[in-house]
Amino acid sequence: MDKPVNNRAWFLVLPVLVIVAFSAVIPLMTVVNYSVQDTFGNNQFFWNGLGWFQDVLESDRIHAALGRQLLFSAIILAIEIPLGIFIALNMPKRGFWASLVLVLMALPLLIPWNVVGTIWQVFGRVDIGLLGHTLAALGFDYNYVNDPIDAWATIIVMDVWHWTSLVALLCYAGLQSIPDAYYQAARIDQASRWGVFRYIELPKMSGVLLIAVLLRFMDSFMIYTEPFVATGGGPGNATTFLSIDLVKMAIGQFDLGPAAAFSLIYFLVILLISWVFYTVMTAQREAL
Amino acid sequence: MARITLDSLAHSYSAAPKGDADWALKPMSLTWRDGGAYALLGSSGCGKTTLLNIISGLLRPSRGRVLFGDRDVTDLPTTDRNIAQVFQFPVVYDTMTVRQNLAFPLKNRGLPAAQIAARVDAVARMIGMVDTLDRRARGLTADAKQKISLGRGMVRQDVNAILFDEPLTVIDPQMKWELRTQLKALHREFGHTMIYVTHDQTEALTFADEVVVMSEGRVLQAGTPQSLFDAPAHTFVGYFIGSPGMNLLDAQVQGATALVAGTAIPLAAPYAAPKGRVQIGIRPDAARPAAEGLPFRLLRTEDVGHHRILRGEIAGAPFNMVVPEDEPIPAGFDRVALDPARIGVFVDDWRIEPAERAA
Numbered sequence: 318m319d320k321p322v323n324n325r326a327w328f329l330v331l332p333v334l335v336i337v338a339f340s341a342v343i344p345l346m347t348v349v350n351y352s353v354q355d356t357f358g359n360n361q362f363f364w365n366g367l368g369w370f371q372d373v374l375e376s377d378r379i380h381a382a383l384g385r386q387l388l389f390s391a392i393i394l395a396i397e398i399p400l401g402i403f404i405a406l407n408m409p410k411r412g413f414w415a416s417l418v419l420v421l422m423a424l425p426l427l428i429p430w431n432v433v434g435t436i437w438q439v440f441g442r443v444d445i446g447l448l449g450h451t452l453a454a455l456g457f458d459y460n461y462v463n464d465p466i467d468a469w470a471t472i473i474v475m476d477v478w479h480w481t482s483l484v485a486l487l488c489y490a491g492l493q494s495i496p497d498a499y500y501q502a503a504r505i506d507q508a509s510r511w512g513v514f515r516y517i518e519l520p521k522m523s524g525v526l527l528i529a530v531l532l533r534f535m536d537s538f539m540i541y542t543e544p545f546v547a548t549g550g551g552p553g554n555a556t557t558f559l560s561i562d563l564v565k566m567a568i569g570q571f572d573l574g575p576a577a578a579f580s581l582i583y584f585l586v587i588l589l590i591s592w593v594f595y596t597v598m599t600a601q602r603e604a605l
Numbered sequence: 606m607a608r609i610t611l612d613s614l615a616h617s618y619s620a621a622p623k624g625d626a627d628w629a630l631k632p633m634s635l636t637w638r639d640g641g642a643y644a645l646l647g648s649s650g651c652g653k654t655t656l657l658n659i660i661s662g663l664l665r666p667s668r669g670r671v672l673f674g675d676r677d678v679t680d681l682p683t684t685d686r687n688i689a690q691v692f693q694f695p696v697v698y699d700t701m702t703v704r705q706n707l708a709f710p711l712k713n714r715g716l717p718a719a720q721i722a723a724r725v726d727a728v729a730r731m732i733g734m735v736d737t738l739d740r741r742a743r744g745l746t747a748d749a750k751q752k753i754s755l756g757r758g759m760v761r762q763d764v765n766a767i768l769f770d771e772p773l774t775v776i777d778p779q780m781k782w783e784l785r786t787q788l789k790a791l792h793r794e795f796g797h798t799m800i801y802v803t804h805d806q807t808e809a810l811t812f813a814d815e816v817v818v819m820s821e822g823r824v825l826q827a828g829t830p831q832s833l834f835d836a837p838a839h840t841f842v843g844y845f846i847g848s849p850g851m852n853l854l855d856a857q858v859q860g861a862t863a864l865v866a867g868t869a870i871p872l873a874a875p876y877a878a879p880k881g882r883v884q885i886g887i888r889p890d891a892a893r894p895a896a897e898g899l900p901f902r903l904l905r906t907e908d909v910g911h912h913r914i915l916r917g918e919i920a921g922a923p924f925n926m927v928v929p930e931d932e933p934i935p936a937g938f939d940r941v942a943l944d945p946a947r948i949g950v951f952v953d954d955w956r957i958e959p960a961e962r963a964a
Contacts, residue, residue: 501663502696504683506710506757516698516709 352577369578379579381554382562383586386538389473389558393537396477398530401484406518408489419489422482434546437475441547461548465555468548472556475543480533487529491522527598531591538587559583607673607765609637609660609798614669616655622667629655631823632668637766639674640796642789644813646803646845652822653802654693657768660800661690673765690768691758694775695750697742703729704738707756714761728756731787747775755784759791766798773808785812806846818842834888835947840954843886849914849925851886851949854899858883858950866920868899873945874959881953887943889914889927894935895942902939 352369354362373379404422409415428436441461443449452459461471495517503513541560544550550557550565557565563583567576616630625631630652637643645653658664660671662683670679678686689710698706707728711721729735732752737745742753751772758767769788773781789812792799801812809816810830817827818841826838830846837843843851857864861875863885870885894901899919907914908930915926915934919941926941928934950957 496694498692498694498696501658501683501690502692502754502757504663505661505688505690507684507687507713508709509713512709512713516700520698520700 348577348580350577351573352581353574355574365574369574370582372575373578373582378554379559379562382557382559385555385557386559389540390534390537392473393476393480394530394533396473397481397484397533398526400477401481401529402488402522402526404481404485405488405492405522406514408485410493419486422485425479425482426486428479430542431546433475433479434543437471437478437543438547441471463552465552468552468556472544472547475547476537476540479543480536484529484533487525488522491525492518495521523598523602527595527602530598531594534594535587535591538590607676607798608639609766609800610670610672611635611656611660612670612672614656614659614666614671616652616659616664616666616668629822630659630666631821633824634669635817635824635827637798637800640798642792642799642801642812642814644801644803644809644816645819646806646809646816647819648804648845651819653819654770655822656819657690657770657800657802660766661688661768662686663690687761687763687765688768689758689761689764689766691754691770691772693771695747695754697745697750697753699743700741702739702741703734703745703753706742706753707738707760710757710761724760724762728760731759731791732756732784748777748780751775752784755788762795764797766800769799769801769803771803772801773803788812806848810846818845820845836949836956837886838956840884840886840951843949843951847888849889849916849927851888852892852919852922852924853884853886853951854919854922854924856883856885856950858885863948863950865899870899870943870948871945872948872950872959876950876957877960879950879952879957884951884954886949886951886956888947889925891944891947892924892926892941893944894926894928894938895940898940898942900939901941906934 353365353367355365355368356362408418408422425433440446441449441459443453443460449459449461458464459467461467499517499521500513503517508516539560540558541564544556544558545561545564548556550561560583563576563579566572566579611634613632613634614630615628615632617628619627622628645656647653655664659666662678662681662685666679670677672678673686698709701709704725707725708721711724716724725738726735729738732755734749734752734756737749742750745753755772758769758772773784776784785808788799788801791797799812801809803809803812810833814829815827816830816833818825818833818839820839820841826833826842828838833842833846837846837851840851840853844853854865856870858872858876858879861872863870863872865885872885894915901917901919901924903915903917905916907916910930912930913928913934915928917924917926924941950959
């Protein structure tokens, strides 16, 4: 039987095409356009070829920001993934407490980024903040405004507080899908707690873990609002991550060309690292 | 290996059981001898799996004790009971190979590698998976996965008992027969105590030396397949065992005569006048078309090869007969004669014995 072919069906795709064009393609192309031109105002543009890209790739300032960014994402993943798994394993499985814990866990996820930043900005202040003041009173030399280590610690704790729930909830969902029979069989087979984790829970969680790692990587690699509000990228440039630097460049200095080139490289780096993660972890899952 | 004793055991899933219906297992005491092959037979939801899980320690009974030999294991966790159990649906460790799956229980017991390898090979041969030993378990069919589960159940030689919870549900019929034969052979060879839960009477009767019939959380009868067939203690046992099951007719029993719908039927022995709802039960193969006897209305005939099943009614109650293939069925017969020696008398569903002649 011949399937009817009607090319007018392409018109059905049109609305999506228009929406994607206006929401993604055209803005991206504008950025591409800026990235290969220079302007001195007055809406006059001059062709600059790949000059900006070269500048960005050779910029020490951006290299430093990229280094900080990678370190930040690495620390975030190293803390949030194991901690999230640990929390998920210890959450109640059913009943009233399960619901309560779920709600409590979801709360940080519902708070807007800039509010999180503000909360920690105030929380950590040595003069009026509960955390900062308490630490100071206990004799710790804590001051996130002056000390780069303290600033990093504050931002990392803030991110862990904000996002570990996401990892925990994803893992919890994975754990909930394991039938009781698996745990029973493991008890019959006299498996140790580690054996249960390694051979039952981890394999069943691997799918959601992949998603959790990807989400947390992408999100932490693009982090802007919270450190911008909490530390403003300081002290000095200590917490100036890529996106903060980018905004400074684009809006502060109004260097549209370099900022556009920077954006595109930034985008490609995220794409590349996400792809690597996905490929490696998918292969890991097969091999697990 | 050990004798298993259930001492006034009862279980309820609700914390504060009120009525009879809240008890998944009603009080029972049973002893299973070391090395016996037992079957727990009953329809779904009758408590057989609950009983199994209590023996393996996955459930703690609300009342009573479980003993292995002389040792009270009621409070012992599953891990410390050294017991094997195979579940209804396959449980395999997805990320392991078939070999690793089979070796897992042995590894957890810390056996030397050589011993593990020998045992795994033996079990792989038994379940016919020698060629797939190094395949990952994940991609296998449900059939194969269940065979792995069975293999894991049988791999330890020093277990106190092996429990099977309807293990052949997902296996195709031909393999079912083969595996059952294997289990039987394994039992003869190693003499493990085996407890086999099923709702399939053929499975129970062919596997077990002794069958325990359960219904609604109660043990109705425990005995050899023959005794369950010949002298069911309860109408449910009579009905559940045998295909078709036992025929039951409401009757009045006076001495050695039963009165069914106005027709007198001789019994093999006199009974003391019973109180309650009285029924007589007769196996379908102990009734014959006859010139006189109970009025029978034939509804249909089923020819199942080596015999025929006549399905009909007596006084409004369904009544089945089994007639051998070579025996002619008289055209238009409407009477049935019963073999007096094989009529059982039941009062309120429980079998009663004839009165002693002297008493």
